[in-house]
């Protein structure tokens with residue numbers, strides 16, 4: 032199983048250390064979200080993994096080898112870094128064919144990736160006239176040409192409409208289901224919560240968290256669970272006795288922190304208490320992220 036290994040990765044631009052001793056692993060078969068506020072160093076890290084920027088210290092390897100040591104990189108790793116990198120006057124098919132031929136890949140791959148990304152109908156059209164969503168699909172088609180086991184996407188949903196975002200999310204998940212390692216960056220926790228299995232959170236180039244989404248909700252401490260039960264008073268006391276913090280929620284709900292929904296559900300079952308609702312609060316993930324990155328936000332250039 033091919034993975035990405037980042038070890039002590041460090042990058043300086045002038046006096047700024049924009050990636051600071053970063054270590055993490057991107058596992059096969061899952062979507063790893065790479066999350067951090069603007070300027071956190073996500074793109075720089077991805078560029079170092081892809082051999083587009085040289086680390087000052089540390090290393091980034093794909094399947095144990097540095098990008099520069101991969102004999103045919105396209106067959107090992109595919110990347111989508113920025114939309115619109117395609118020559119506008121070129122037809123989508125020709126663009127992909129040129130890439131395939133120059134990398135020694137069979138022509139049939141062009142048809143296969145066009146079908147996979149739903150672009151067959153526009154294969155003969157010039158990429159210059161494509162919408163952002165179509166350009167992103169073309170970029171993904173190019174990334175998939177060599178059937179790589181590792182994929183890297185830098186903010187792929189930026190600027191997409193809701194349908195495009197949904198397509199992208201489903202596509203990432205399907206790539207992971209096939210056993211590929213998918214690294215996906217975003218500055219939006221809400222996007223990650225719906226797409227990623229695992230999260231690497233960075234701020235000012237440093238690792239802030241390396242965790243699953245469910246762990247983050249728990250460990251972050253900000254994770255709350257909303258519940259409703261006919262046995263409100265009794266269960267609130269029971270939860271408090273079990274170490275949770277309970278407060279009043281909207282419309283007679285209880286909002287619990289310090290326990291996961293699973294733990295609350297088990298406690299209720301044990302005590303024979305009926306729960307009519309048990310909902311982990313998604314907003315709390317956002318809160319956890321804000322809390323985590325607050326000290327690392329870059330306010331430079333922000334109007335007072």
Ligand SMILES: Nc1ncnc2c1ncn2[C@@H]1O[C@H](COP(=O)(O)OP(=O)(O)OP(=O)(O)O)[C@@H](O)[C@H]1O
Pocket residue numbers: 044049067068069070071072073074075076218
């Ligand atoms: N080639 C460069 N020369 C000088 N500084 C750079 C260069 N590339 C990036 N930086 C700086 O490094 C820092 C990290 O940038 P980077 O683009 O990696 O962050 P990011 O997390 O991807 O943010 P965003 O979400 O805004 O793209 C920023 O302060 C940026 O200005």
